[in-house]
Amino acid sequence: MEIFLGLMIPFIGTAAGAGCVFFLRNQLKPLVQKSLLGFASGVMVAASVWSLLIPAMDQSESMGKFAFIPAAVGFLLGIVFLLLMDRITPHLHLGCNEAEGPKCSLKKTTMLVLAVTLHNIPEGMAVGVVFAGMMADQAEISLMAAMALSIGIAIQNFPEGAIISLPLRSEEEMGKGKAFLYGAVSGIVEPIAAGVTILLFRFIQPLLPYLLAFAAGAMIYVVVEELIPEASEGEHSNIGTIGFAVGFVLMMILDVALG
Numbered sequence: 544m545e546i547f548l549g550l551m552i553p554f555i556g557t558a559a560g561a562g563c564v565f566f567l568r569n570q571l572k573p574l575v576q577k578s579l580l581g582f583a584s585g586v587m588v589a590a591s592v593w594s595l596l597i598p599a600m601d602q603s604e605s606m607g608k609f610a611f612i613p614a615a616v617g618f619l620l621g622i623v624f625l626l627l628m629d630r631i632t633p634h635l636h637l638g639c640n641e642a643e644g645p646k647c648s649l650k651k652t653t654m655l656v657l658a659v660t661l662h663n664i665p666e667g668m669a670v671g672v673v674f675a676g677m678m679a680d681q682a683e684i685s686l687m688a689a690m691a692l693s694i695g696i697a698i699q700n701f702p703e704g705a706i707i708s709l710p711l712r713s714e715e716e717m718g719k720g721k722a723f724l725y726g727a728v729s730g731i732v733e734p735i736a737a738g739v740t741i742l743l744f745r746f747i748q749p750l751l752p753y754l755l756a757f758a759a760g761a762m763i764y765v766v767v768e769e770l771i772p773e774a775s776e777g778e779h780s781n782i783g784t785i786g787f788a789v790g791f792v793l794m795m796i797l798d799v800a801l802g
Contacts, residue, residue: 554734565723567705580783613752617756699790
């Protein structure tokens with residue numbers, strides 16, 4: 544039950560954010576959106592370091608001075624994986640008119656959701672790998688540490704849900720219920736990815752340090768490629784920086800206090 548709850552917490556965060564469409568008439572103001580994007584970036588970077596990369600190196604301490612190898616290799620593979628996914632998946636980012644990936648005839652709304660869904664995959668993998676490590680009795684990963692990661696990702700998923708559903712409501716003139724559904728569905732991939740990872744944990748246990756770092760690399764790719772540029776473009780980019788600092792510190796506190 545605890546594991547199921549841990550896997551669902553990030554999705555609940557996305558759905559709660561998408562639920563803002565029932566209470567707000569228009570999409571978020573640029574300053575608010577920048578601060579939330581920066582906040583999400585800070586949470587993801589801190590989670591990548593404290594919840595993924597450091598445990599990956601701790602689990603490899605038997606390698607002595609070469610304990611960095613699984614973390615370094617896994618991290619780079621995570622970057623390459625998201626780079627390939629970005630190239631082969633048709634998607635459209637908010638505020639952009641030109642889609643990325645291969646050309647297709649998908650609707651704009653579908654490609655908007657695909658963009659968010661694509662970036663939610665590594666977050667789901669991160670949660671799944673951490674809970675798999677906990678189930679494998681890794682001393683470096685406790686239940687509270689795994690829950691801290693889930694809570695941290697759920698917190699940063701809240702603005703993600705709002706950022707996808709509110710523009711669909713205001714720009715695409717979509718009904719509230721449908722806009723909420725699109726926003727919520729973008730986050731369902733997280734518990735799915737996490738659940739698949741846990742189901743396979745017996746086979747991946749020897750690779751846990753690599754997989755922890757892989758998830759970190761994939762998350763950092765999302766931050767550097769999408770979130771930070773979107774938070775920094777135009778005026779008042781310092782708002783995004785402040786949001787980043789708040790998100791980073793909050794996730795650090797969660798991981799250390801609960802871990």
